[in-house]
Amino acid sequence: MLLLIPGPVQTRPEVKAAMAQDIAPWDRDFQAVYARIRDRIVGVAGGTPGVHATLPLQGAGHFVSEAALRTFVAPGAKVLIPMNGAYAQRMARLAREAGRVVVELKLPDTRGATAADIMPALEADPAIGTVAMVFNETGSGIVNDANGIGRALHAAGKRLVLDAVSAFGVLPFPLAEHPECDVLVFTSGKCLEGMPGIGFAVARIDRAEACAGQAGSWSLDLSDVLAHAKRSGWGSIRFTPPVQAIAAFDVALDLYEAEGGQPARRARYQANADILYDGIVGLGLTPYLAREHQGPVIVTVHQPADPRFDLMTFVDALKRRGVLISNFYNTAAPTMRIGAIGAITPDDMRRAVAAIGTALDDVLAKAA
Numbered sequence: 001m002l003l004l005i006p007g008p009v010q011t012r013p014e015v016k017a018a019m020a021q022d023i024a025p026w027d028r029d030f031q032a033v034y035a036r037i038r039d040r041i042v043g044v045a046g047g048t049p050g051v052h053a054t055l056p057l058q059g060a061g062h063f064v065s066e067a068a069l070r071t072f073v074a075p076g077a078k079v080l081i082p083m084n085g086a087y088a089q090r091m092a093r094l095a096r097e098a099g100r101v102v103v104e105l106k107l108p109d110t111r112g113a114t115a116a117d118i119m120p121a122l123e124a125d126p127a128i129g130t131v132a133m134v135f136n137e138t139g140s141g142i143v144n145d146a147n148g149i150g151r152a153l154h155a156a157g158k159r160l161v162l163d164a165v166s167a168f169g170v171l172p173f174p175l176a177e178h179p180e181c182d183v184l185v186f187t188s189g190k191c192l193e194g195m196p197g198i199g200f201a202v203a204r205i206d207r208a209e210a211c212a213g214q215a216g217s218w219s220l221d222l223s224d225v226l227a228h229a230k231r232s233g234w235g236s237i238r239f240t241p242p243v244q245a246i247a248a249f250d251v252a253l254d255l256y257e258a259e260g261g262q263p264a265r266r267a268r269y270q271a272n273a274d275i276l277y278d279g280i281v282g283l284g285l286t287p288y289l290a291r292e293h294q295g296p297v298i299v300t301v302h303q304p305a306d307p308r309f310d311l312m313t314f315v316d317a318l319k320r321r322g323v324l325i326s327n328f329y330n331t332a333a334p335t336m337r338i339g340a341i342g343a344i345t346p347d348d349m350r351r352a353v354a355a356i357g358t359a360l361d362d363v364l365a366k367a368a
Contacts (some may be wrong), residue, residue, distance in 0.1 A: 001320055001322055001323070001325065002323045002344065002348055002351070002352055003120050003324050003338070003339075003344075004323060004324065004325050004338050004339045004340075004352055005324070005325060005326050005339045005343070006138040006166055006190070006297055006298045006326075006337065006339045007073055007138075007165075007166060007187070007190040007195075007196070007339075007341070008051055008189035008190075008191050008195065008340060009095060009189060009191075009193055009342030010193075010197040010251070010254075010342035010343045010344055011194070011195065011248075011342070011343055012193065012255055012343045013254065014023075014096055014251050015193065015194060015195065015248045015251050015252050015343075016183060016195075016248070017251075018247045018250070018251045019195060019243070019244040019245070019247070019248050020244075021244065021247065022241040022245060022355070023247060024243075024258050025190070025237050025241055025243050026236075027242060028235075028237075030243065030246075030356060031172045031233070031235025031236065031248065032234075032235055032246075032317045032333060033160040033246070033250050034056075034234075034235045034237065034312075035233070035234040035235035036053065036199075036227075036250070037054070037249060037250055037253065038053070038054035038056070038210035038234055039054075039234075040253050041054040041200055041202060041253075042054055042118065042202060042285075044168070044169055044175075044192075044253075044256075044262070045168070045174075045175045045202040046172070046173070046174025046175050046176050046177070046200055046259070047174075047175040047176060049062040049211075050205070051098070051176075051205060051206075052149060052175055052176075052202055052203065052204060052205065053202070053203060053205050053208070053221045053226055053229070054059065054185050054200055054201070054202055054203040054228075055200070055202075055208070055225040055226055056198055056199070056201075056225070056237070056241070056246075057198070057199045057200075057201065057220070058197070058198055058199075058240075058242060059197075059198070059223070060187065060196070060199065060237065060239050061119070061163075061185070061186070061198060061199055062090065062094065062201065063220065064185045064187070064199025064201055064350070065090075065163050065165070065197075065199075065200055065222040066094040066098060066220055067097045067181045067183055067185075067201065067215070067217075067221070067222050068132075068161050068163075068182075068185050068201055068203075068222065069072040069091070069094055069098055069100060069161060069204075069223060070098050070100075070146075070215040070216060070217055070220050070221070071134060071183070071208065071212070071215045071220075071223055072130070072159070072161055072182040072183055072203075072207065072208075072211050072222075073095065073100045073129075073132070073161065073289065074100075074211075074214050075098075075099045075214060075216060076099065076100070076101060077101065077129060077130070078098060078101045078102075078125070078127050078128045078129065078130075078183075079095055079100050079101065079102060079128070079129075079130045079131070079132050079161070079169040080101055080105055080118070080121055080122065080125075080128045080130070080131045080132070081095070081103070081104060081114040081133060082103055082105045082107050082117060082118060082131075082133050082136060082144065083103065083104045083105060083106050083107060083133050084107035084108060084109045084111070084112075084113055084137075084142065084144070085109050085138075085139040085330075086330035087135030087137055087138065087139060087140065087141035087163065087165075088133070088134050088137065091132055091133075091134060091163060092104060093209075097311065098216065099216065101257075102368060103121070103125065103128055104228065105117065105118065106204060109137070109139060109142065109193055109331055109332055110140065110142065110288070110290070110293060111139045111142055111289075111293045112137075112142045112143045112293060113133065113144040113145065113149065114144075114145045114147055114148060114149065115145065115148045115151070115152035116154065117150045118122070118131060118149050118153075119152055120287075121155065122153075122156060122158060122292060127324055129154055129158060129159055129239060130157070130158065130159040130161060130182075131149065131158060131159070131160050131161070132160075132161040132163070133146065133149065133160070133162060133163065134163045134164075134165075135163060135164040135165075135166075135167035135168075135171060135173065135184075136164070136165075136166045136167035136171060136234045136295055136297050137164055137332055138166045138298050138337070139300075139329075139330045139337075140289060140300050140331050140335075141288070141289055141293075141294055141295050141297065141298045141299055142289060142293055142295060143167070143171060143267065143293075143295040143365065145169075146162055146164075146167075146173050146248065147173060147178075147360050148173075148315045150162075150173070150178045150293040151178075152179055153180045154178070154179060154180035154263070158180065158182050159181075159182050160178070160181045160182060160205070161181075161182055161183055161184075162181055162183070162184040162185070163185055164184045164185060164186075164339050165185060165186050165187050165190060165199075166182065166186075166190050166191065166297050166298075166341075167186070167191065168186030168190070168191060168192070168267045168295070169186070169190075169191040169192045169256065169262060169265060170191040170262060170269055170297070170341070171295075172262055172302050175202060179204075181204070182204055182207045182208075182211075183201050183202065183203040183204070183207070184201070184202050184298065185199060185200065185201045185202075185206075186199070186200055187199045187200070188200070188245055188246075188249045188252075190267070191265065192247055192249070192252050192253065192256055192339065193255065193256070193281055193342060193343050194245065194246065194249035194252065194253075195242075195244070195245040195248045195249070195252075197242035197245035198241060198245055198246060198249070201222050201225075203222060203224065203226070208222055208223045208226045209219055209223065209226065211223055212224075212227070212251045219239070224238070225274070225365050227239060227306075232258060237318045238355055243303050252316075266296060268297040268346075269296040269297065269340050269341050270346070271346045271349075272296075272297070272340035272341070272344060272346055272348075272349045273294065273296045273297070273298075273299055273340040274343070275346050275349040275350055275353065276292065276299045276338060276340055276345055276349050276352070277294060277299050278294055278302050278352060279349075279350070279353030279356070280299065280353070280356070282291040282337075282353075283319040283331060283353070283356065283357050284301065284359075285301050285304065285359065286301065287302070287306050288300035288301060288302055288303055288333070289341075292305070295338060296340060296341075297339070297341050298337055298339050298340060298341070299337065299340060300331060300337050301334070301335055301336045301338065302334070302335055302336075302363075303328070303329075303334040303335060303336060304360070306364060308363070308364050309329065309360075309363065309364065310363070311328075311329070311334070311336065312327055314336070314354060314359060314362050314363050315327045317360075317362050317363050318355060318359040320358060320359075321355040321358065322355065323351075323352045323355045323356070323359075325337065325338050325339070326338075326339075335367065338352075338356075
């Protein structure tokens with residue numbers, strides 16, 4: 001089965017094989033693996049050892065995203081969130097239910113946010129101290145200009161919390177160049193092609209220490225993750241982790257480096273997305289985004305206007321042809337979400353485009 005969703009993604013056999021072992025999380029051999037992963041992630045993030053630290057947290061991306069908001073935004077403080085996608089909406093809910101004051105900046109879900117969007121809102125309300133934003137919005141496929149926004153925030157003396165869940169390892173955001181960024185978060189099962197199960201925050205050590213005690217949750221306090229590591233060692237874990245997923249992630253990082261790191265991974269994903277985008281157009285379908293706003297992670301497509309089309313029927317027909325896509329959408333208009341990431345190649349994507357065409361013909365013919 002060719003898995004074309006924006007995460008968890010299709011993985012290499014070597015990554016799957018690393019899961020087939022029993023591991024004690026406190027075992028010294030495993031602790032060495034865990035500590036090594038934390039160092040490697042700081043490197044992938046373009047961070048600075050001693051300035052930035054990797055703070056892992058068990059669970060899905062929403063867990064580590066909420067932890068970042070709770071840790072680095074004080075209770076009752078204002079946080080600006082550019083609202084141009086489903087995951088921005090989720091971030092706003094996480095912040096609001098944690099007792100933070102969310103200021104929503106409404107933007108279309110067909111283009112990325114820029115500093116020109118963000119800065120007027122901050123100037124209009126000087127009480128806003130932090131911007132929290134999604135780097136790559138997998139509802140539609142747009143990419144927000146995190147680098148440009150970050151530089152503008154630094155100049156204005158504001159802070160940034162960055163959800164890089166579906167961007168990390170592919171879309172560059174070198175932390176050493178962004179002192180305004182308190183933390184970025186991502187998960188193991190996205191662009192680094194590991195198994196799902198653990199989230200990672202890469203944070204400024206000084207900011208994590210300064211924000212100690214304000215999370216309002218022991219489980220979701222990244223400052224406490226840092227304090228535990230400094231007290232018990234970087235190979236130590238607070239609570240029982242998904243140890244097999246961590247072992248598999250170590251292998252995934254080996255494969256990432258062997259491929260050529262961020263530039264090579266992005267080039268492959270971009271080729272996948274380009275083939276998919278062009279193929280969709282060739283089939284007579286309409287991409288949700290104009291090409292200049294299309295990111296390399298997911299291509300979202302308008303559902304055919306034909307009344308015979310049904311998304312679930314189409315997903316099932318495509319699955320019978322060996323390709324699995326999302327069976328839901330979260331854009332303003334009815335769409336289909338097709339991922340371009342994971343252990344897939346341009347040849348795989350060409351096969352997927354052909355399968356999409358025959359599945360579509362089959363669905364429409366049977367409904368006639």
